[in-house]
Amino acid sequence: MGGGVDLHSHTTASDGTLPPRELVREAARRGVRVLAVTDHDSTDGLAEAFDEAARWPPLQIVPGLEINCDADDRSGAAAAEVHVLGYCVDWEAAWFQDFLSGQRAERRARVTRIAERLATLGMPIDPEEVFALVQEGAAGRPHVARVMVKHGYVKSVREAFDKYLRAGGPAHVPRKRLTPAEAVAVIRRARGVPVLAHPGLADRDDVIPALVRAGLMGIECYYPEHSAAQTSHYLALCREHGLLATGGSDYHGPRTGRTARPGTPAVPMDVWDALQACAASARATAPGV
Numbered sequence: 001m002g003g004g005v006d007l008h009s010h011t012t013a014s015d016g017t018l019p020p021r022e023l024v025r026e027a028a029r030r031g032v033r034v035l036a037v038t039d040h041d042s043t044d045g046l047a048e049a050f051d052e053a054a055r056w057p058p059l060q061i062v063p064g065l066e067i068n069c070d071a072d073d074r075s076g077a078a079a080a081e082v083h084v085l086g087y088c089v090d091w092e093a094a095w096f097q098d099f100l101s102g103q104r105a106e107r108r109a110r111v112t113r114i115a116e117r118l119a120t121l122g123m124p125i126d127p128e129e130v131f132a133l134v135q136e137g138a139a140g141r142p143h144v145a146r147v148m149v150k151h152g153y154v155k156s157v158r159e160a161f162d163k164y165l166r167a168g169g170p171a172h173v174p175r176k177r178l179t180p181a182e183a184v185a186v187i188r189r190a191r192g193v194p195v196l197a198h199p200g201l202a203d204r205d206d207v208i209p210a211l212v213r214a215g216l217m218g219i220e221c222y223y224p225e226h227s228a229a230q231t232s233h234y235l236a237l238c239r240e241h242g243l244l245a246t247g248g249s250d251y252h253g254p255r256t257g258r259t260a261r262p263g264t265p266a267v268p269m270d271v272w273d274a275l276q277a278c279a280a281s282a283r284a285t286a287p288g289v
């Protein structure tokens with residue numbers, strides 16, 4: 001049984017399979033008291049999540065999002081995807097919503113380019129099939145992968161990523177680059193708390209000092225795919241840089257090939273107090289828009 005604090009989750013506003021209302025119910029059933037809804041490049045699930053959470057006291061929603069970025073190439077290495085979480089942003093600000101729709105439009109263009117690549121590899125798909133899977137929010141590689149499974153080109157979403165869609169894979173198309181430092185700056189300008197997501201997946205600790213200079217306030221230490229050694233490594237980095245240590249399940253709903261449920265791994269309740277203190281300081285120190 002999970003519980004407590006879960007600062008990372010997705011809904012149908014991006015690539016999750018549960019609508020916000022159902023995500024909130026599932027979290028409440030599992031004893032989560034503080035749930036951050038953090039869709040990719042979208043805050044479109046937040047209003048519904050807040051509305052539903054009002055029926056599930058003491059559950060509280062933290063408004064958030066997850067911005068997908070590409071780190072600078074290291075010589076010889078493929079560009080790594082780096083994700084930056086943003087909490088307690090002024091998500092209703094018009095300029096911020098404009099920024100997010102620009103990011104999503106770029107994602108749509110990218111899906112079309114991936115479809116062109118797949119056609120040359122003998123696996124034609126119609127980009128419209130991909131967009132049809134997206135109820136609202138951001139189309140992404142997970143949707144492409146599901147269409148590939150449907151056509152029988154691969155057996156699973158994981159296989160689609162491993163063989164074709166992963167960074168450096170034959171059907172991979174890089175995004176127009178947004179650097180992690182730019183994402184951190186956007187979140188600070190929106191008076192929010194930027195946190196480096198699941199650093200153990202990207203394996204790009206080299207970017208952390210520059211992100212701290214750009215205004216990074218935390219690192220996601222508690223994460224389903226982090227080993228115990230990685231968790232303690234990132235907790236130590238947080239102490240070293242004076243950063244908030246956050247965590248969450250990255251729950252995407254059932255049937256997504258991910259096994260962590262809302263509320264797992266356990267995140268200490270005092271992380272929520274520390275996040276609120278960071279949010280207050282982010283509001284007090286935000287640069288003017």
Ligand SMILES: [Zn+2]
Nearest residue numbers: 066083197198
């Ligand atoms: Zn992520």
Ligand SMILES: [Zn+2]
Nearest residue numbers: 008010066250
């Ligand atoms: Zn995520």
